[in-house]
Amino acid sequence: MTWWCSAQGIPWDWTWRPYPGVWLFIGVLVAGYIAALQRWRPDPLVGDQDSLQRAHIASFSAGILVLWIAADWPVGALGAGYLVSLHTLQYLLFALVAPPLLLQGIPRWVLREILRTRWIGMLARGLSRPLLAFVVFNVAMLGTHLPAVVDGLGGSQFGSFGMDMAWLVSGIAFWWPVMGLLPEPHHLSYPARIVYLILNVFIPTVPAAFLTFADYPIYSLYELAPPVHGISATTDQQLAGLTMKVVGGLIIFGTASVLFFRWHRREDDGTTQSLVIPSLRPGS
Amino acid sequence: MKKTVALTPLAGGFLLPVILSLGILGCGRSTPGGASPYRGTILPTPWPKVDFSLTATDGERFDFRRETEGFVTLLFFGYTSCPDICPVHMANIAAVLGKLPPTITNQVKVVFVSTDPARDKPERIREWLDHFDADFIGLRGSLETVNAIQQEIGLPPAVAARSEGEEHTVGHAAQVIAYTRDDSAHVVYPFGTRQTDWAHDLPKLVVEDWEGEMP
Secondary structure (H helix, E strand, O other), X not given: OOOOOOOOOOOOOOOOOOOHHHHHHHHHHHHHHHHHHHHOOOOOOOOOOOOOOHHHHHHHHHHHHHHHHHHOOOHHHHHHHOOHHHHHHHHHHHXXXXXXXXXXXXOHXXXXXXXXXXXXXXXXXXXXXXXXXXXXXXXXXHHOOOHHHHHHHOOOHHHHHHHHHHHHHHHHHHHHHHHOOOOXXXXXXXXXXXXXXXXXXXXXXXXXXXXXXXXXXXXXXXXXXXXXXXXXXHHHHHHHHHHHHHHHHHHHHHHHHHHHXXXXXXXXXXXXXXXXXXXXXXXX | OOOOOOXXXXXXXXXXXXXXXXXXXXXXXXXXXXXXXXXXXEEEEEEEOOOOEEEEOOOOEEEHHHHOOOOEEEEEEEOOXXXXXXXXXXXXXXXXXXXXXXXXXXXXXXXXXXXXXXXXXXXXXXXXXXXXXXXXXXXXXXXXXXXXXXXXXXXXXXXXXXXXXXXOEEEOOOOXXXXXXXXXXXXXXXXXXXXXXXHHHHHHHHHOOOOOOOO
């Protein structure tokens, strides 16, 4: 029984295959989200809570959809055992696309309740320290791209599941300081968030460069996999390197740009207020 | 007095990923066992070059022994509908030959013998080989003849694994036999041979004279 996508060593065809572990994983996340919304519905008399908005649900749903695409057939199956370019796409979806969508989709009152759970709170306080989040994210990214790890774990369903979860968890840790959803436990200013993001552009360059410029395939798992539509191992690997660098870079720089404009707008608002408000004071 | 050097958390935080990233540098393979200079499987007793003649994709007879004399010759038995082993072997050899200098590649011939002559017409073999390298030589003969050649070498005969109309697969030997200039095969390359292995071994196979003891 194949419950999670992993390298099977059988020739690729476009016959759909079920991966019940993926459905269970997605189902647990959705059920957990709905249960959390029901359980911790805020008191309508308390005015400082942000209400559940369509944007929350849309964002969480988009995050779930991204996870599903990344983990299930065909992207999950092709990425796990056939094409390293799709393995890289999976990484980007798990670590850079899904986490911010999921985090953005959780209302603050739910986040606060989740963090009240003792062990989650402790974990979040630790992982959300920007330096630790930076280390966890980059160690997970580099570690899961080492040839010994990819070749060693990619052939087993548990190994493949472990890599996918490492990307997702490290991605959540990475995005938490950037999103700034809660002032606690560690809040970063806009300029600090931008610097934090930009620093994360450089380290992925190492695996991306190796993938793009290596003379020969790095991973035996993909080099010796049954070919898919005649795509050569070298072309596939170069595509993987470019995907990691270009698409990953666009996500990071795109987010940094959004943060910059938000910061700029807030500075503008602050300046406007400081110019206008004193003139409204009686007698001034 | 000893001076203690401590990494600040900040420096350590940045250094750890950098150190780990250096691990990607160590992706090459060392020689298995360390005893043989080759990454292929060394034959305990060299196989003499087989003498046969089959039809090439251009319709001409190809006398294997005569046409490959003085060259390092990689001989492989497979079929063009093969979904895994054959295209991976061919693609890996072609990729490496595309990167090695002409002083090496000019002394290497790759010969593919079809084990599925019913489906592998000359045009199909040529088109399939051209996808990897137009210089690869494709040969075709009756299955009985091809199996007799394999038997003479010491390989198992090719057999149709299952019949589902056109889509049957053919069981066949998975190794590439490397004949060297002494008209013998000293090394064979099983499935799983990587491009780095070919890049390591082909230049050695070209210059090796195989006289005296094995290195």
